[in-house]
Amino acid sequence: MEGNGGVGGASDICKSTILVRFTGLLLISVAFFYFGKSFSERSSEQLVFFELNQQPDARASDSSAIVGLSPNLYKTFDIVSLINATAPSEVHEKEPKAPIPPPPPPPPAIERMGVVDESGRMTDDFQVGDYDPELVENWAKTNETQGLESNDNRGNARVTVKKFQLCPENMREYIPCLDNLEAIRKLNSTQKGEKFERHCPEKGQGLNCLVPPPKGYKTPIPWPRSRDEVWFSNVPHSRLVEDKGGQNWITIRKDKFKFPGGGTQFIHGADQYLDQIEKMVPGIAFGRNTRVALDVGCGVASFGAYLLSRNVITLSIAPKDVHENQIQFALERGVPAMVAAFVTRRLLYPSQAFDLIHCSRCRIDWTRDDGILLLEADRMLRAGGYFVWAAQPVYKHEPALEEQWEEMINLTSRICWSLVKKEGYVAIFRKPLNNSCYLNRAEGTQPPLCEPNDDPDNVWYVDLKPCVTRLPVEGYGSNVTAWPERLHNPPERLQSIQFDAYISRNELFRAESRYWKEIIDGYVRVLHWKQFKMRNVLDMKAGFGGFAAALIENKLDCWVLNVVPVSGPNTLPVIYDRGLIGVIHDWCEALDTYPRTYDMIHAAGVFSAERRRCEISQIMVEMDRILRPGGHVYIRDSIDVIEELRELGNAMGWHVSVRDTTEGPHANYRILVCDKRLIRS
Numbered sequence: 001m002e003g004n005g006g007v008g009g010a011s012d013i014c015k016s017t018i019l020v021r022f023t024g025l026l027l028i029s030v031a032f033f034y035f036g037k038s039f040s041e042r043s044s045e046q047l048v049f050f051e052l053n054q055q056p057d058a059r060a061s062d063s064s065a066i067v068g069l070s071p072n073l074y075k076t077f078d079i080v081s082l083i084n085a086t087a088p089s090e091v092h093e094k095e096p097k098a099p100i101p102p103p104p105p106p107p108p109a110i111e112r113m114g115v116v117d118e119s120g121r122m123t124d125d126f127q128v129g130d131y132d133p134e135l136v137e138n139w140a141k142t143n144e145t146q147g148l149e150s151n152d153n154r155g156n157a158r159v160t161v162k163k164f165q166l167c168p169e170n171m172r173e174y175i176p177c178l179d180n181l182e183a184i185r186k187l188n189s190t191q192k193g194e195k196f197e198r199h200c201p202e203k204g205q206g207l208n209c210l211v212p213p214p215k216g217y218k219t220p221i222p223w224p225r226s227r228d229e230v231w232f233s234n235v236p237h238s239r240l241v242e243d244k245g246g247q248n249w250i251t252i253r254k255d256k257f258k259f260p261g262g263g264t265q266f267i268h269g270a271d272q273y274l275d276q277i278e279k280m281v282p283g284i285a286f287g288r289n290t291r292v293a294l295d296v297g298c299g300v301a302s303f304g305a306y307l308l309s310r311n312v313i314t315l316s317i318a319p320k321d322v323h324e325n326q327i328q329f330a331l332e333r334g335v336p337a338m339v340a341a342f343v344t345r346r347l348l349y350p351s352q353a354f355d356l357i358h359c360s361r362c363r364i365d366w367t368r369d370d371g372i373l374l375l376e377a378d379r380m381l382r383a384g385g386y387f388v389w390a391a392q393p394v395y396k397h398e399p400a401l402e403e404q405w406e407e408m409i410n411l412t413s414r415i416c417w418s419l420v421k422k423e424g425y426v427a428i429f430r431k432p433l434n435n436s437c438y439l440n441r442a443e444g445t446q447p448p449l450c451e452p453n454d455d456p457d458n459v460w461y462v463d464l465k466p467c468v469t470r471l472p473v474e475g476y477g478s479n480v481t482a483w484p485e486r487l488h489n490p491p492e493r494l495q496s497i498q499f500d501a502y503i504s505r506n507e508l509f510r511a512e513s514r515y516w517k518e519i520i521d522g523y524v525r526v527l528h529w530k531q532f533k534m535r536n537v538l539d540m541k542a543g544f545g546g547f548a549a550a551l552i553e554n555k556l557d558c559w560v561l562n563v564v565p566v567s568g569p570n571t572l573p574v575i576y577d578r579g580l581i582g583v584i585h586d587w588c589e590a591l592d593t594y595p596r597t598y599d600m601i602h603a604a605g606v607f608s609a610e611r612r613r614c615e616i617s618q619i620m621v622e623m624d625r626i627l628r629p630g631g632h633v634y635i636r637d638s639i640d641v642i643e644e645l646r647e648l649g650n651a652m653g654w655h656v657s658v659r660d661t662t663e664g665p666h667a668n669y670r671i672l673v674c675d676k677r678l679i680r681s
Contacts, residue, residue: 176590270306287311297362301330351456352477383478491577520550
């Protein structure tokens with residue numbers, strides 16, 4: 001009984017122990033439940049991120065959404081311990097001692113992003129990517145869109161442009177800024193030839209139709225045959241043959257004009273004449289020391305045409321005068337030429353542009369108005385350059401002509417030109433290399449030196465100045481290297497160009513050259529540019545002339561007129577120092593050239609730069625005017641601009657296609673390739 005009782009007592013004790021433990025656990029659970037419920041009801045401790053105040057009597061301003069703050073504000077945690085699931089580190093809590101500060105104001109909105117362009121200015125006109133030969137090889141076979149579409153790639157509706165109409169037949173040789181008869185009639189005087197200067201139509205009254213070609217127009221005869229013959233139907237004017245037929249300028253044979261290569265003062269041929277000049281002054285050294293020339297009053301430009309074979313590029317100029325279409329004949333032959341006149345304004349070329357200026361019976365009175373016209377020639381003539389004058393006063397012994405010669409000798413000596421050689425009907429003068437002669441002239445000598453603050457490269461609608469242009473004391477312009485080295489060497493005058501540059505200007509120059517060389521290499525290889533037989537080329541936004549230099553490196557037998565827009569930095573002096581030619585121009589106005597001038601027009605970034613200043617439809621119509629039927633246009637620009645230009649190209653009857661750049665389909669740029677049909681539909 002005792003044993004049984006002992007066992008029973010032990011069993012009771014165990015039961016009572018279990019009961020106590022169970023009761024304790026229950027009490028603890030209830031305590032934790034009560035404590036948790038109490039904690040959850042304390043609104044000040046809640047982690048509230050968003051709530052709506054829905055009290056009906058609340059103010060209107062309180063009914064808006066508010067953002068609450070976490071109670072963990074100002075607490076710090078050991079994130080590493082939490083991530084690695086190690087022993088939790090202590091949480092250091094610091095109660096705020098000051099009112100919660102208001103959130104900081106948002107940062108100012110970024111108005112513009114971009115990169116620094118070749119001019120040292122920030123621009124959004126840039127491309128990213130390396131040159132990929134394989135991508136270029138496949139470029140012509142992919143990503144090409146032709147014709148009109150109702151929607152673009154993103155499904156957005158596109159606006160179509162109404163088809164442009166042809167201009168009347170009597171406008172087939174229309175030059176807007178030189179044929180503005182209404183403005184010419186309003187001139188106060190035309191005594192000095194003011195009617196030959198630019199008088200552009202007012203804004204909104206420009207050309208809005210397509211200039212038609214003459215009936216029977218044919219594809220121009222390719223260079224070099226075009227130097228000697230062109231189609232009569234392309235420039236159907238016989239006035240020049242009637243006036244100058246006996247001077248070996250031009251003749252007509254069947255359906256062609258023939259150019260024997262003569263001139264008024266060199267009826268035995270331009271080649272013999274050029275030999276004579278080089279023998280008179282061996283330092284002229286055509287194609288080496290003399291690379292860029294200006295032929296004033298050029299006739300049909302045989303002087304410049306024959307210099308091309310001697311590696312000299314000559315810009316031939318003449319006014320649009322009674323001898324019909326001299327410049328048009330020159331351009332049809334494939335010789336660099338522009339319509340221009342020495343009248344009351346500076347010509348659109350920079351200071352120290354030309355190694356040689358030539359005037360053969362150019363019908364300019366160089367000594368009028370105290371020599372102001374010769375002073376303009378002096379401005380454009382490079383330091384140490386030559387002025388070749390072939391005229392009757394040089395050799396004819398008549399009182400009036402001898403007086404003109406004496407006036408010329410007197411004027412040239414006062415502006416420090418030296419008469420290097422006089423032989424037969426040719427006199428050759430040379431400009432000094434620096435300012436020492438000017439500074440040593442007798443006090444009161446006329447004409448005076450120009451003011452130091454005068455910018456001799458500022459030429460857009462700038463009046464002629466009756467003063468001698470100072471030469472840069474640094475020697476800029478006079479110390480260019482010989483051809484062909486000067487094409488690739490950054491000229492010292494590059495340092496005087498007015499633009500911001502944050503890296504070496506010489507590196508910018510070389511980078512542009514490499515950039516265009518890679519692109520033109522691709523054009524030649526993939527798009528077969530050598531098969532185009534293009535001769536007259538226009539670069540609408542030339543920069544440092546890298547595009548033209550790349551064409552020369554690829555041995556494309558053409559010449560390029562490099563246009564520097566007035567809206568950007570004036571890099572034209574650098575272009576001339578490289579041995580190239582160009583002009584300052586505003587693309588809001590028409591260019592001083594005849595219709596059907598160029599076989600190829602290149603426009604890189606032109607429309608993005610000018611769309612805020614000009615109607616881009618007007619620029620496109622101007623491009624159509626100066627582009628030959630059968631000619632080509634390459635426009636490299638941003639996607640949104642290209643889409644608009646494609647519609648305009650279709651409206652003008654061009655065959656248009658859009659291609660990706662070498663950077664691929666995701667680049668911000670495209671290339672619009674346009675071909676002007678030989679016969680309009």
